[in-house]
Amino acid sequence: MLLDRPVLFFAGKGGVGKTTCAALTALAAARAGERTLLVSTDPAHNLGDLFGPVAGGVAHEVSARLDVLEIDPVAETRRYLDEVKGNMRRLVSSTLLAEAERQVDLAGRAPGAEESALLERMVGVLLDERVRYRRVIFDTAPTGHTLRLLTMPSLMGAWVDGLLRRRAAHHDARAGWLGAPEVPEDPVFELLHRRRLRLEQTRSLLADRAVTGLVFVLVPEALPIAETRRGIDELADHGLAVAGLVVNRVMPTATSDPFYAERKRREREYLARIDAMFADLPRIDLPLLAGDVDSVAALEQLLPAFIEAEAQASAR
Ligand SMILES: Nc1ncnc2c1ncn2[C@@H]1O[C@H](COP(=O)(O)OP(=O)(O)O)[C@@H](O)[C@H]1O
Ligand SMILES: [Mg+2]
Numbered sequence: 001m002l003l004d005r006p007v008l009f010f011a012g013k014g015g016v017g018k019t020t021c022a023a024l025t026a027l028a029a030a031r032a033g034e035r036t037l038l039v040s041t042d043p044a045h046n047l048g049d050l051f052g053p054v055a056g057g058v059a060h061e062v063s064a065r066l067d068v069l070e071i072d073p074v075a076e077t078r079r080y081l082d083e084v085k086g087n088m089r090r091l092v093s094s095t096l097l098a099e100a101e102r103q104v105d106l107a108g109r110a111p112g113a114e115e116s117a118l119l120e121r122m123v124g125v126l127l128d129e130r131v132r133y134r135r136v137i138f139d140t141a142p143t144g145h146t147l148r149l150l151t152m153p154s155l156m157g158a159w160v161d162g163l164l165r166r167r168a169a170h171h172d173a174r175a176g177w178l179g180a181p182e183v184p185e186d187p188v189f190e191l192l193h194r195r196r197l198r199l200e201q202t203r204s205l206l207a208d209r210a211v212t213g214l215v216f217v218l219v220p221e222a223l224p225i226a227e228t229r230r231g232i233d234e235l236a237d238h239g240l241a242v243a244g245l246v247v248n249r250v251m252p253t254a255t256s257d258p259f260y261a262e263r264k265r266r267e268r269e270y271l272a273r274i275d276a277m278f279a280d281l282p283r284i285d286l287p288l289l290a291g292d293v294d295s296v297a298a299l300e301q302l303l304p305a306f307i308e309a310e311a312q313a314s315a316r
Helices: 019-033 047-051 073-091 094-108 111-129 143-178 187-207 222-237 257-279 296-316
Strands: 007-011 036-040 060-063 066-070 135-137 212-218 242-250 282-286
Touching: 007 019, 007 036, 019 047, 019 212, 019 296, 036 073, 047 066, 047 073, 047 212, 060 143, 066 282, 073 094, 073 111, 073 187, 073 282, 111 135, 111 143, 111 187, 143 187, 143 222, 187 212, 212 222, 222 242, 222 257, 282 296
Parallel strands: 007 135, 007 212, 036 066, 036 135, 212 242, 242 282
Antiparallel strands: 060 066
16 A cells, blocks of 8 residues: 555645645554654644644644654754764863854754754654654655755765764874774764764665655646656655655536636646656545645545545555
8 A cells, every 4th residue: 555654754845735645644544543653844834733732842642543743943953952062071171162062053053954953853753763653654844845854864874974984094094103903982983873873774764665655745737746756856866766646636527617617627637747747656636625624624524535545546
């Protein structure tokens, strides 16, 4: 089954229905008896709009077997910097510590700091927190942000490799001068090495199709189709395969109104384009509802169509 994997990510353009699909999948899994964690990595969270207050960066139990976690990038950055400072206290002499801490605080305000902290928490969810759940479902931010998050484990891994090599060269040089063959104890090397290992575990977990399913959500319109194509190609460049698509907000067929008949005609063209462009991917079509999907009750209204469409997609 397309959505029957331990780890799922719902990606796609803003407003196409990522949160809706992630919440539907989580609800279906929890109702089917599986302990489920629904995680939002979108700084503009809206799981709270569906499930009630869930902020604070910790998992909240919202119903039987269903926990919801909104990762807060600001809080994660603070936590991450505190951890770095904690490590430094063990590594840096007290005369340098104040200056070193000042540098860390500056780095915390640099571009990319919140992304790194978000990555750190995602790694923690995947490698540590996941043991408590049968399923972990990620509701993500719009495409660009999520592509960076998903490809960061391999990019950062390569970067840490470079640091490790320099550190090793430094030890070799020192051993050469001192004539001591053995590598000295080096807590920095240990830390970098541990970090490298966790990034590699995360990278291979994301690339393992038996564990992780990357699902693109789109609506049958030109721009979301184009963005989905680019997103799938970019992930493929990083060795990450997309498992399938959800095409959301498909209009009802029967309509006599000429305006809606014209919209429906266009939609058919876009659906045909999706068919042709993503022929190799399983696809779930979800109907457009008359109202918003802004509560658990509304999710429940959409749930049977979702489960039915998934069964069809998986049987194809
Ligand atoms: N099938 C649907 N029918 C009607 N409204 C929908 C449907 N799917 C999503 N919506 C509405 O569209 C808006 C965007 O959906 P959302 O899941 O928040 O998108 P994203 O997380 O991709 O930004 C929300 O107001 C939601 O209620
Ligand atoms: Mg969303």
